[in-house]
Amino acid sequence: MNRVKQLFKNTLIFGIGNIGSKLIQFIAVPMFTFFLTTKEYGEADLLTTMVSLALPFFSLCLYDAILRFIIDDPSNEESIISSAIFVTGILVGILTIIDLFLMFLNVPNIFLYRLAIAFLIVQVIQSLLAQYMKAIGKNWLYSINGLLLSVLILLLSLLFFQFDGNKVYWYFYAQIAAYVISIIFIEVCLMKRIVFRLASVRKSWIKKLTMYSLPLIPNQIMWWVMNASDRLLVTYFLGLSINGIYAIAAKIPSLTNVVITIFMQAWQLSSFENANNKDRNIFFSSVFNNLLFVLVLFSSIIMTFLMAIMTIIASKSYYSAWEYVPMLLLGGIFSNMSMFLGTNYLVGKNTGGIFRTSIIGAVLNVGLNIFLIPKLGANGASISTLVSYLVVCLIRLFETNRLIHINIDYRLLLSATIILLTQIGCLYAHAFVAQIIFPILVLLINYKYVFNAVKVGKNIMNR
Known part of the structure; x- marks a missing residue:
């Protein structure tokens, strides 16, 4: 019960910060659609997507490495973080040189690309420092920082959009300023610790950290x-206008991702801490099935209220985005379960397995996109996403079974499949009134998960 209690405690801590931050991000969507045209929002989203592609390259995914090694070997904390920051400093220096070089190029919209590089630099620094806070157990501060970052993005965007000029520029100004303030907040929180000492930098730790994190780079790229x-x-x-509409559709499944983001931050810590326990198969299986239940329930609830959600978050010009949401929701379930199973590779320090499975999914995704988008429009992209995540999930389930055996609740899996597919069919048939039945069915058929959650909650409260 202690490890379950710790998992619940960490989930609650990360939940307070993440639910608030995700809610604020969700509130920001209608603001962006109000101030930005579909073309401008498509352009901003495209550049943000490119920055997310560059992040693993210019961070070397060291933020994942320091979490794993500091938890595993806290006695070498100073050497680990100092070595990671040393490498990160070199990478930031390279980015700065690239930015200065672009200044001399006479290319249309070059200033926008320079803003994107500045956005990338602050993300590299902030992600490393934030993960370090989590690695040393400052989970509350980690959550507060996530909430602060989201509040800043919302408020600064609202402020900057009032100014004249290119709204896409102001979009990135707000993002950059928010990340800078977040970095300052983290530095203040870590004032009593030695975050970097040049004398503590060790070649051995640089090698260990990079050997662990390098296979995660292509994995992140493939995930991207x-x-x-x-x-x-x-x-x-x-075209950019349809991409802007599709980008709004992709925001809806992020409501479900709130659950997994909160949980995965807590689960990553618990999985490392329980990696060597004899009964880890039972523990991992229980968490897997409970997570699947929660994801299915949340997806069903979102589809039930999808039309109401669309009227709240987007203007009329974006309303057709609802058509792409159901397949993206299903893809999100398999994506999140794949992330859970990916932790099993990290437990065994087999980061190459994550890379290999991600390559398969990425190649399949691109191939299906090229084939289906011209035939089915933007829904071709959502179907491609669903199929590729499903394949990755199945492969990871099979491969990690050798390390950690997951006992799947097939009653849950079968009932979830039938209910969600029927609900999607009703949604496309415009049977909106019938939608309320489906989340109720999920609860009734799989009632034991509700009872177990209540039981665990009572045990935790009584201790």
Whole structure:
């Protein structure tokens, strides 16, 4: 019960910060659609997507490495973080040189690309420092920082959009300023710790950290391809305006991702801490099935209220985005379960397995996008996303079974499949009134998960 209690505690801590931050990000969507045209929002989203592609390259995914190694070897914390920051400093220096070089190029919209590089630099620094806070157990501060960052993005965007000029520029000004303030906040929180000492930099730790994190770079790239290649190909085949609408559709499944983001931050810590326990198969299986239940329930609820959500978050010109949401929701379930199974590779320090499975999914995703988008429009992209995530999930389930055996609740899996597919059919048939039945069915058929959650909650409260 202690490890379950710790998992619940960490989930609650990360939940307070993440639910607030995700809610604020969700509130920001109608603001962006109000101030930006579909073309401007498509352009901003496209550049943001490109920055997310560059982030693994220019951070070397060291933020994942320091979490794993500091938890595993806290006695070498100073050497680990100092070595990571040393490498990060070199990478930021390279980015700065690239930015200065662009200043001398006479290329249309070059200033926008320079803003994107500045945005990338602050993300590299902030992601490393934020993960370090989590690695040393400052989970509350980590959550507060996430909430602060979202509040700043919302308020600064609202402020900057009032100014004249290119609204896409102001979009990035707000993002950059928010990340800078977040970095300052983290530095203040870590004032009593030695975050960097040149004398503590060790070649051995640089080697260990990079050897662990380097396979995660292509994994992140492949994950980016699966998440974002559809945006690029939708833009290529259908134009920036349709990409802006599709980008809004992709925001809806992020409501479900709030759950997984909160949980995965807590689960990553618990999985490392319980990696060597004899009964880890039972523990991992229980968490897997409970997570699947929550994702299915949340997806069903979102589809039930999808039309109401669309009227709240977007203007009329974006309303057709609802058509792409159901397939993206299903893809989100398999994406999140794949992330959960990916942790099993990290537990075994087999980061190469994550890379290999992600490549398969990415290649499949791009191929399906190229084939389906011209035939089915933007829905071709959502179907491609669903199929590729499903394939990755199945492969990871099979491969990690050798390390950690997951006992799947097939009653849950079968009932979820039937209910969600029927609900999607009703949605496309415009049977909106019938939608309320489906989340109720999920709860009734799989009631034991509700009872177990209540039981665990009572046990935790009584201790």
